[in-house]
Amino acid sequence: MTADQQNTLNQVTPREPAMILVEPQMPENIGGAARAMWNFGLTKMRLVAPRDGWPSPKAVAMASGAGRLLDNARHFGTTAEAVADLTHVYATTARPRGMTKRVLEPEAAMREAGERIAAGERVGVLFGRERTGLETDDIVRANTIVTVPVNPEFPSLNLAQCVLLIGYEWRRLADAAPRAVASETEMAASAEVERMIDHLVEELDEAGFFFPPEKRDSMLVNLANLFRRAPLTTPEVRTLRGVIRALAVKRRGS
């Protein structure tokens, strides 16, 4: 990479995490989330398949002073597409659902997100549907779970409130914390990791690894979580793909 390319990359790298709303149902809540973001200076919203379509005049009306965020919001068809370019994804959910994933509270998560962004990473935070939250299929795409320490008898935060608490912690720490210097390592984007896992699953299918067949889904979830637990660098993903290829060739050859 030339120095010029590096400069361009730095300019387009967002200096804040993207807030990613997964299949929000009520346009009012998209507007409320935009206001909660802008209360704490966050501007990068991504939307995954809002139920009532996009753009949404209702959402804009509800956003009042934060309408610009919605004008600039990026729209995606699936969670996978929405996180494809990100190197680290946080999922806000109250229930880790027995997955082996790292769980942080908002403060620790946003401190870490700030360090990652300062080091040149691209970071996003997933927020689930109003009624049902994030589904397993969204959560496996995340590297880290963020859980707000709510009253277990009444854990009913709404979408905008959840965005508000994450934004609050982001701003608090962004105001206070010294930032790490940019690291030399290039972290792998979510899409690279996903292609690697797809490649692996393809080979494992061919090898008859998933047995009995009714266990395939849960085995896939475990695998996807496993490779997203520790952040991977691009060279590491390349290495893993080499390993998969090598094993597959060996098996085919034997």
Added chain:
Amino acid sequence: MTADQQNTLNQVTPREPAMILVEPQMPENIGGAARAMWNFGLTKMRLVAPRDGWPSPKAVAMASGAGRLLDNARHFGTTAEAVADLTHVYATTARPRGMTKRVLEPEAAMREAGERIAAGERVGVLFGRERTGLETDDIVRANTIVTVPVNPEFPSLNLAQCVLLIGYEWRRLADAAPRAVASETEMAASAEVERMIDHLVEELDEAGFFFPPEKRDSMLVNLANLFRRAPLTTPEVRTLRGVIRALAVKRRGS
């Protein structure tokens, strides 16, 4: 005080700060504030003259799972009455309006509130009206201002969101922090300090202290703030009243 009296006192001392809503306008927002409180395990709500009266079926409907808080909420006619029994009052406001008052962010305020409560104090947090916030007359009754570090371009937190952030910090620190042991000093309740200030103002009026007359209001605010900056103990308030009395007698006598 006998050991029995001490035990009774301990039992009735609330182990959490009271959330005090000053003249809330919309019953929906009272309900929303109740939910925000209960999300983080807070239960003690006080209401100062809600615009649409009390009790309010609308507020209860909006509180859904947190209706019990509204059943137990205490209703007052004025801010002074609502804080009368408290030894330390926090006021949430974005604008210190040129008053010389201590300003803390929510985390530091709730850490301190926890320490005060552990030491036997009675603590409350004031929240202002939806459109206009707290007025000077409310703020002078507070010992400390709490300011949320919002985006200065868009500082539009609503009532329930403000309660939510205070509740979040309370719970976070209550879960984590070791508590101080109860101190021996008896802190003065807000009403004691208020009576002392009234006494002082009465004497000062008689002495022609407030001159020119059009400056009286701002001088009163400065005085009220001055005596609420540092927390006073009951013996200290008694001493101050003695000082006021002594000075007044001396003047009358001369």
